[in-house]
Amino acid sequence: GENVEQHPSTLSVQEGDSAVIKCTYSDSASNYFPWYKQELGKGPQLIIDIRSNVGEKKDQRIAVTLNKTAKHFSLHITETQPEDSAVYFCAASMAGNQFYFGTGTSLTVIP
Amino acid sequence: ETGVTQSPTHLIKTRGQQVTLRCSSQSGHNTVSWYQQALGQGPQFIFQYYREEENGRGNFPPRFSGLQFPNYSSELNVNALELDDSALYLCASSLSTRFNTGELFFGEGSRLTVL
Numbered sequence: 450g451e452n453v454e455q456h457p458s459t460l461s462v463q464e465g466d467s468a469v470i471k472c473t474y475s476d477s478a479s480n481y482f483p484w485y486k487q488e489l490g491k492g493p494q495l496i497i498d499i500r501s502n503v504g505e506k507k508d509q510r511i512a513v514t515l516n517k518t519a520k521h522f523s524l525h526i527t528e529t530q531p532e533d534s535a536v537y538f539c540a541a542s543m544a545g546n547q548f549y550f551g552t553g554t555s556l557t558v559i560p
Numbered sequence: 561e562t563g564v565t566q567s568p569t570h571l572i573k574t575r576g577q578q579v580t581l582r583c584s585s586q587s588g589h590n591t592v593s594w595y596q597q598a599l600g601q602g603p604q605f606i607f608q609y610y611r612e613e614e615n616g617r618g619n620f621p622p623r624f625s626g627l628q629f630p631n632y633s634s635e636l637n638v639n640a641l642e643l644d645d646s647a648l649y650l651c652a653s654s655l656s657t658r659f660n661t662g663e664l665f666f667g668e669g670s671r672l673t674v675l
Contacts, residue, residue: 453602455602483663483664485666490668491668491669492564492650492652492666492667492668492669493603493650493664493666494666495663495664495665498663538602538603540602542661546591546593546608546610546615546616546656546659546661547605547608547616547618547661548593548603548605548661548664549605550595550602550603550604551602552600552601552602553600553601553602
């Protein structure tokens with residue numbers, strides 16, 4: 450099956466700086482790559498996603514890039530704010546019903 | 561808020577017992593997926609129910625079973641609980657086809673502790 454690896458496991462940035470989280474996947478058949486934010490005591494919430502026919506997608510301060518050849522995708526958060534502090538998960542899915550998640554990145558934004 | 565509600569939010573069981581977790585899906589969604597999230601890990605796929613039938617299963621033993629009802633709500637049942645079953649159980653609803661799961665909307669989870 451698919452294997453998704455995520456780095457780093459923890460990340461601390463100063464408020465206003467950028468944060469980058471990287472994921473790799475193993476199955477070239479994967480074609481959908483969502484990113485989730487999970488706050489303490491809550492379920493994961495979708496923040497942005499990208500499909501394999503697109504190389505980059507942006508939504509305000511959040512962007513995701515996808516390199517199909519290298520099988521990796523990244524989350525970029527610019528102008529970080531304290532409310533961005535949370536655990537972020539990447540995931541991969543092929544045309545099917547199972548999503549494979551990374552192990553998470555705990556992001557801390559220091560005011 | 562995603563509109564997906566789970567109950568109970570927390571529960572404690574002892575080894576060997578059985579547990580039932582419940583999920584109400586978001587209005588208009590036809591699919592429920594269940595995930596297990598161990599502490600410090602990403603969610604792992606248990607199974608999915610599409611229009612009341614199991615539609616895919618992850619690497620979990622048969623003592624993990626489920627149901628989906630005509631109103632698309634769902635139950636997860638775990639028999640013969642083991643210590644390693646302690647985790648956050650997440651339900652996610654989506655509007656899907658049999659072969660393609662749409663965007664997942666997660667509930668806040670049921671935290672199960674097995675002693």
